[in-house]
Amino acid sequence: MLYRRNPQLNKNGELVHLLSIEGLPASILRQVLDTAENFVSVNDREVKKVPLLRGRSVFNLFFENSTRTRTTFEIAAKRLSADVINLDIARSSASKGESLLDTIANLSAMAADIFVVRHSESGAPYLIAKHVAPHVHVINAGDGRHSHPTQGLLDMFTIRHYKKDFSNLTVAIVGDVLHSRVARSDIHGLTTLGAAEVRVVGPKTLVPADLAQMGVRVCHNLEEGIRDCDVVIALRLQNERMSGALLPSAQEYFTSYGLTRERLQWAKPDAIVMHPGPINRGVEIDSDVVDGAQSVILPQVTFGIAVRMAVMSLVAGNDASE
Amino acid sequence: MSAIDSDALRAQSAVDAVRDMPTLYQALLLGVGALCRSDTHLVGIATGGAWLAERLQSDLKLSGEPGVLSSAMHRDDFAQRGLAAREPTRLDFDVNGAHIIVIDDVLYTGRTIRAVINELYDFGRPASVALAVLVDRNGRELPIQADVAAVRIELPVSKSVALRQDVAGELSVVIKDRR
Numbered sequence A: 001m002l003y004r005r006n007p008q009l010n011k012n013g014e015l016v017h018l019l020s021i022e023g024l025p026a027s028i029l030r031q032v033l034d035t036a037e038n039f040v041s042v043n044d045r046e047v048k049k050v051p052l053l054r055g056r057s058v059f060n061l062f063f064e065n066s067t068r069t070r071t072t073f074e075i076a077a078k079r080l081s082a083d084v085i086n087l088d089i090a091r092s093s094a095s096k097g098e099s100l101l102d103t104i105a106n107l108s109a110m111a112a113d114i115f116v117v118r119h120s121e122s123g124a125p126y127l128i129a130k131h132v133a134p135h136v137h138v139i140n141a142g143d144g145r146h147s148h149p150t151q152g153l154l155d156m157f158t159i160r161h162y163k164k165d166f167s168n169l170t171v172a173i174v175g176d177v178l179h180s181r182v183a184r185s186d187i188h189g190l191t192t193l194g195a196a197e198v199r200v201v202g203p204k205t206l207v208p209a210d211l212a213q214m215g216v217r218v219c220h221n222l223e224e225g226i227r228d229c230d231v232v233i234a235l236r237l238q239n240e241r242m243s244g245a246l247l248p249s250a251q252e253y254f255t256s257y258g259l260t261r262e263r264l265q266w267a268k269p270d271a272i273v274m275h276p277g278p279i280n281r282g283v284e285i286d287s288d289v290v291d292g293a294q295s296v297i298l299p300q301v302t303f304g305i306a307v308r309m310a311v312m313s314l315v316a317g318n319d320a321s322e
Numbered sequence B: 001m002s003a004i005d006s007d008a009l010r011a012q013s014a015v016d017a018v019r020d021m022p023t024l025y026q027a028l029l030l031g032v033g034a035l036c037r038s039d040t041h042l043v044g045i046a047t048g049g050a051w052l053a054e055r056l057q058s059d060l061k062l063s064g065e066p067g068v069l070s071s072a073m074h075r076d077d078f079a080q081r082g083l084a085a086r087e088p089t090r091l092d093f094d095v096n097g098a099h100i101i102v103i104d105d106v107l108y109t110g111r112t113i114r115a116v117i118n119e120l121y122d123f124g125r126p127a128s129v130a131l132a133v134l135v136d137r138n139g140r141e142l143p144i145q146a147d148v149a150a151v152r153i154e155l156p157v158s159k160s161v162a163l164r165q166d167v168a169g170e171l172s173v174v175i176k177d178r179r
Helices: A026-042 A067-079 A100-108 A124-131 A149-163 A181-192 A209-214 A222-226 A250-257 A297-316 B003-018 B021-035 B048-059 B111-121
Strands: A057-062 A083-087 A114-119 A137-143 A170-174 A197-201 A217-219 A231-234 A272-274 B040-045 B067-069 B099-107 B128-137 B148-153 B159-165 B171-177
Touching (some): A026 A149, A057 A100, A067 A137, A067 A297, A100 A124, A137 A149, A137 A297, A149 A297, A170 A222, A209 A217, A217 A222, A272 A297, B021 B099, B021 B128, B021 B171, B040 B048, B048 B067, B048 B099, B048 B128, B128 B159
Parallel strands (some): A057 A083, A170 A231, A231 A272, B040 B067, B040 B099, B099 B128
C-alpha cells in the first residue's frame, strides 16, 4: 500500500510547510493556536521583538496583489527578528517569461529560509514546496480559489478567543463561498476542530449545493442560515472573480443577504461577527454591524499577526528532512 | 571504586537529599525571605518556578500575584528543538527600576536563566535581579549562579532532576534517568 505523507508534515509529524488546513490533524491546528497565544502578548510589549528568527530570511512572493496580507506577514516576520524581502513579482522576472520554479531556484540561491507565497493558480505553493531544499519552508498566503490557511487559522483563533469551546458552536459563513479560499479554509478548520454545525449561506449561484460534501449545511435563505448561530463570518462579494452574471447587482445581493443590525438579531444575542476584509460597507455588511458591539473584525487583524508569527516560528523550528 | 559505583553513590545521595520536600521548601522560603526588600517582586519561571513563586508569594505575605517568566522566546536551542510554547510571560509591574527575585525549580546549565534575563530586559531595565532556586545541580555551562539554593546536589549526566506537581497540588522533586 502506497502511503503518501501529507507534504506539510515531516516524518515526525511536525509542521514544515503550511499549504492548506485540509489534511492537518487537529493537534497541529491547536499547536498553532496555542503558540499564537504566546505571541499575542509579544505584540503588547514595548519591545515588540523576539529573536526566534534572527538571521533568517523571509521572502514574500506575491504573484497576486495584496497589500494587507503582505503587510501582516512582513510585520509578523520582523517581530520575530527575521529579514524580510518583498518581491514585486509582477514587475520582475515572471513578466519576462521566467518559470515559477526558475524563480524559486534563483531565490533559493540567495539563501531564502521561508517563502510566503500568494498566487492566482491553485496549487502553486505545493509545487514550490516540492522543489525547495529541506531547510526551506513554504507558507501559502492564498492560492487561487483553493486555500488561505493563515486566514483560516486566525479565524479559528478569534473564535476560540471569544467562544472557547468549538463543540457547541454553530457557525454561519455568509456570502460568495464559491469563489472564496477563505471560506474553504474556515470550513476545514471548523470541521477539524469539531464545531457542532457549520452553515454556508448565500444565493445558489454563489453557494452551490455540492458544498454539502464538505460537511456543511447549505442555506439559501439568510434568516434560516444565521438563526441562533454563535458566529457569523461575512465574506466580501468578489467582483473580480465573478465572470458571467452570477448576481444581478451588489444592491440586489444586499437586499437578500446583506448583514444588517435587524438581521443580526436572528443570531444569538452574544454572537460575534467576523469578516476577513477588506469590507464593502453596504454590500455584504452594513456599517452599523461593522462598527457595532458584536463585531470582532479589528481583533481579527491583531490576532492575524500573532497567528502568522506562530506559523513562521513553528515551521522554522522543524526540519523537513526529519 | 569504579566509575559506575561512584556515580550510583552520588545519585543515591542526591535522591536522599531531595526526598524531604517540606524541608527543602522551608530552606527556600527562609533564603528568599532574607533577600526580600519591601518593594521586591517575585517572578517564577514557567512552570516549576511559577509553582514555587505562588507559594512563596503567599507565605511571605506579599500583595498581588507573582510574575511569570517564559524562556520560550529567548532560548538558544530554537534551531534544534523548535518552539515549545507553554505559559507566556506575565508581568503586572514596571520592570524599570524594579528589584526582582527570579524563582526556578532547578538550576543546571544556566541557559534558561540567561534566556529569562533577556526576556526581562525586553520589558525594561531592572534595578536588580537575584536568583533563588530549589535545587542547584552540577553542570553549569554558563557563568551563572544562584543567590539562594535550598539544596546543592551532584548528579551524573545520565540523570535528570525536575519538580513535579501532582493532581492534589503537592510538589515533589524527582530524579530519573535522562531519556
